Amino acid sequence: MIRRFPxxxxxxxxxxxxxxxxxxKLGKYELNALDDYSLGxxxxxxxxxxxxxxxxxxxxxxxxxxxxxIAGNEGLLKVAHVGKALASSWKVNDRVIPKNACFGTWRDYxxxxxxxxxxxxxxxxxxxxxxxxxxxxxxxRMLKDFDCEGAVIQNAANSGVGRAIIQLCKAFGRKSVNIVxxxxxxxxxxxxxxxxxxxxxxxxxxxDDVIKSDTRELLKHAVPEGITLALNCVGGHVAVNMAxxxxxxxxxxxxxxxxxxxxxxxxSLFIFKDxxxxxxxxxxxxxxxxxxxxxxxxxxxxINELCxxxxxxxxxxxPCEIITWxxxxxxxxxxxxxxxxxxxxxxxxxxxxxxxx
Ligand SMILES: NC(=O)c1ccc[n+]([C@@H]2O[C@H](COP(=O)([O-])OP(=O)(O)OC[C@H]3O[C@@H](n4cnc5c(N)ncnc54)[C@H](OP(=O)(O)O)[C@@H]3O)[C@@H](O)[C@H]2O)c1
Numbered sequence: 001m002i003r004r005f006p007x008x009x010x011x012x013x014x015x016x017x018x019x020x021x022x023x024x025k026l027g028k029y030e031l032n033a034l035d036d037y038s039l040g041x042x043x044x045x046x047x048x049x050x051x052x053x054x055x056x057x058x059x060x061x062x063x064x065x066x067x068x069x070i071a072g073n074e075g076l077l078k079v080a081h082v083g084k085a086l087a088s089s090w091k092v093n094d095r096v097i098p099k100n101a102c103f104g105t106w107r108d109y110x111x112x113x114x115x116x117x118x119x120x121x122x123x124x125x126x127x128x129x130x131x132x133x134x135x136x137x138x139x140x141r142m143l144k145d146f147d148c149e150g151a152v153i154q155n156a157a158n159s160g161v162g163r164a165i166i167q168l169c170k171a172f173g174r175k176s177v178n179i180v181x182x183x184x185x186x187x188x189x190x191x192x193x194x195x196x197x198x199x200x201x202x203x204x205x206x207x208d209d210v211i212k213s214d215t216r217e218l219l220k221h222a223v224p225e226g227i228t229l230a231l232n233c234v235g236g237h238v239a240v241n242m243a244x245x246x247x248x249x250x251x252x253x254x255x256x257x258x259x260x261x262x263x264x265x266x267x268s269l270f271i272f273k274d275x276x277x278x279x280x281x282x283x284x285x286x287x288x289x290x291x292x293x294x295x296x297x298x299x300x301x302x303i304n305e306l307c308x309x310x311x312x313x314x315x316x317x318x319p320c321e322i323i324t325w326x327x328x329x330x331x332x333x334x335x336x337x338x339x340x341x342x343x344x345x346x347x348x349x350x351x352x353x354x355x356x357x
Contacts (some may be wrong), residue, residue, distance in 0.1 A: 017058025070104025
């Protein structure tokens with residue numbers, strides 16, 4: 001097996017931060033030597049997430065070392081070689097995901113130590129495993145860490161994180177109110193509403209209708225106890241309008257800024273309703289968790305519970321378009337850039353996933 005594991009890998013690399021179309025290229029690089037304590041890995045599939053793009057642009061707080069950074073943070077890899085000293089706990093074809101950001105998943109092969117990896121249990125499908133560590137974990141943490149009982153409202157409810165929030169609310173017995181942008185046609189909007197309802201969404205409101213009095217009336221009847229947690233992926237006026245629907249002393253957690261607009265909340269929401277504003281970033285949560293045994297246990301517990309929900313069919317990955325990446329062929333770079341362009345399109349409705357299989 002060692003003889004067949006390549007010494008070089010192909011990867012999407014960047015030497016400086018900037019526009020992805022300008023700074024990324026498909027390059028070859030030398031893999032670390034395989035030793036008795038390392039695993040040789042082959043990529044199965046890797047998503048293109050909004051934060052991957054921000055990282056390449058240099059506007060994301062976690063910055064890999066450049067020059068020579070390999071892009072991509074999340075993905076599923078398969079063990080192709082097991083170092084001699086690891087033979088009792090690892091085998092060929094075990095599936096793993098990177099434990100931390102900056103692993104560089106947009107590549108064909110990698111060499112890593114077991115402590116950099118998390119083994120995925122059998123029965124968890126490839127796509128769910130490949131998208132577990134960012135979106136599914138973030139949705140889980142926000143529902144567990146800020147207010148773990150009351151009704152939840154969220155914007156960008158059709159996003160990867162949003163769909164996980166809907167399914168986890170259902171699994172945890174919490175009502176969800178879900179804000180989405182209207183599609184180009186009425187039929188397409190209705191189709192999206194049906195799709196989110198089938199995931200377990202209780203109420204769906206089109207973004208432009210949030211401020212309408214009908215929406216307040218609807219919520220008064222559907223959620224008489226009031227909404228205690230708002231999860232904000234968008235910012236701007238969309239976040240402000242969402243905050244106005246909250247119950248007294250509710251918490252609004254910002255985890256994304258898809259509109260790139262800041263938001264100003266009226267003082268009345270603080271004075272008369274005591275609305276609390278918080279933020280969430282999965283990478284920071286993980287960094288803190290790694291510092292203590294309790295934190296490490298909380299991480300393992302979360303992964304185990306998410307895997308159990310996936311295996312029980314209660315949690316699925318967001319719709320994905322799988323793009324086969326022909327690494328051995330000349331157009332491998334063009335295929336990658338076409339996938340990247342697609343991933344950056346608004347209202348695409350699915351996650352772009354690069355697959356080597
Ligand atoms: N803080 C954290 O730890 C953490 C973890 C995971 C993700 N995130 C962030 O969460 C966000 C979503 O990630 P994802 O992977 O779930 O994304 P995704 O699946 O690509 O979905 C993007 C979502 O954003 C919406 N959107 C885009 N531009 C918008 C605008 N101007 N106004 C309103 N909605 C807009 C899209 O709605 P349409 O379908 O209508 O275009 C879609 O619902 C990203 O910003 C990501 O970086 C943060």
